[in-house]
Amino acid sequence: MFSKTITNSSKFLMMPPSAQNLYFHLGMNADDDGFCEHFTIMRMTESKPDDLKILQAKGFIKIFDDKVLIITQWKENNYIRSDRYTPSKYLKIYKEELKQLSSGQEKADKEKTNKEKPKWLKSREKARKDGDLPFSFDYKIKKSFWGRRCIICGEVMGSNSINKPSIQHNIPFSKGGKHTIDNISVICESCNEKNKGRVLDKTNSDEVKRVWDEIKKKDDGIQSVTRMDTQVRLGKVRLGKVRVRERIEKKSNSPSLLPQKTKKFIIKVKKDLEGISISRNQIEEIKKFVAYWTEPNKSQTKIRWELEKTWDTKRRFASWMRNCEKFGNKNKYKIEML
Numbered sequence: 001m002f003s004k005t006i007t008n009s010s011k012f013l014m015m016p017p018s019a020q021n022l023y024f025h026l027g028m029n030a031d032d033d034g035f036c037e038h039f040t041i042m043r044m045t046e047s048k049p050d051d052l053k054i055l056q057a058k059g060f061i062k063i064f065d066d067k068v069l070i071i072t073q074w075k076e077n078n079y080i081r082s083d084r085y086t087p088s089k090y091l092k093i094y095k096e097e098l099k100q101l102s103s104g105q106e107k108a109d110k111e112k113t114n115k116e117k118p119k120w121l122k123s124r125e126k127a128r129k130d131g132d133l134p135f136s137f138d139y140k141i142k143k144s145f146w147g148r149r150c151i152i153c154g155e156v157m158g159s160n161s162i163n164k165p166s167i168q169h170n171i172p173f174s175k176g177g178k179h180t181i182d183n184i185s186v187i188c189e190s191c192n193e194k195n196k197g198r199v200l201d202k203t204n205s206d207e208v209k210r211v212w213d214e215i216k217k218k219d220d221g222i223q224s225v226t227r228m229d230t231q232v233r234l235g236k237v238r239l240g241k242v243r244v245r246e247r248i249e250k251k252s253n254s255p256s257l258l259p260q261k262t263k264k265f266i267i268k269v270k271k272d273l274e275g276i277s278i279s280r281n282q283i284e285e286i287k288k289f290v291a292y293w294t295e296p297n298k299s300q301t302k303i304r305w306e307l308e309k310t311w312d313t314k315r316r317f318a319s320w321m322r323n324c325e326k327f328g329n330k331n332k333y334k335i336e337m338l
């Protein structure tokens with residue numbers, strides 16, 4: 001009968017109670033298409049002409065003449081099964097008016113959708129997608145320029161709330177500029193605001209490029225988070241396992257702390273097992289023992305030994321040897337170390 005999205009809306013509830021009351025009575029007496037002869041109902045409910053005017057002004061009804069009105073958004077209020085539906089006799093009489101009403105509604109809907117995503121935002125999103133810079137570029141480059149002087153106004157960027165570093169495209173998107181490293185300068189926010197949509201005459205693209213190369217070099221050793229990586233992690237993109245592994249392997253080729261950690265562990269084992277007489281067979285097992293406990297984790301950041309909460313080399317090695325005797329010499333870890 002009545003939709004809560006309408007009757008609970010602030011637009012509805014802010015009307016005087018008498019107007020709300022009239023709306024409910026009109027709704028109760030309307031035909032299957034929302035037409036209603038309001039004169040009788042006005043009489044019946046002792047409503048004032050003002051209440052009707054308010055309903056019309058707020059767009060809840062459309063008055064055709066002094067006799068008939070239609071309740072707008074009637075379809076939202078009512079869903080009638082087709083076998084129970086009786087077309088209104090007024091449909092034919094007010095054909096033209098209804099057409100105007102629905103085209104007006106369409107126009108409003110169109111405007112609404114256009115409002116949701118303005119043209120400039122769409123073109124910006126597209127240009128960013130077309131560019132070859134990762135998702136994290138904005139954040140990283142801005143962070144690097146924090147505290148430097150803006151090339152345009154000369155103020156220290158980040159010294160107040162309106163001059164934080166920001167990304168400006170030398171040739172703006174609206175003039176065909178692209179989201180590529182050659183087309184990007186970092187200037188303060190207030191200069192950016194002043195130069196919106198204009199071609200920048202003073203740029204620092206070379207410096208941005210140099211800084212970005214430096215960031216990339218540093219990141220290679222750790223992890224460079226691209227939009228793809230994030231989406232893979234979130235499970236949004238299902239890459240083949242092979243490709244994901246390739247990425248991991250690529251990362252692990254870069255220099256890291258792993259060799260140092262392995263070395264540290266070997267020194268520790270040597271020291272802890274000092275003074276114990278070791279047979280030739282046991283030396284082989286120590287090598288396997290070390291290989292096992294220095295095996296890196298998936299993300300290549302830690303070795304297995306580090307993940308243990310407690311550690312006693314002698315005990316660990318003793319139980320290693322016990323297991324050796326139990327399962328025979330089938331340990332698969334081999335290493336050329338020690």
Ligand SMILES: [Zn+2]
Nearest residue numbers: 150153188191
């Ligand atoms: Zn500036």
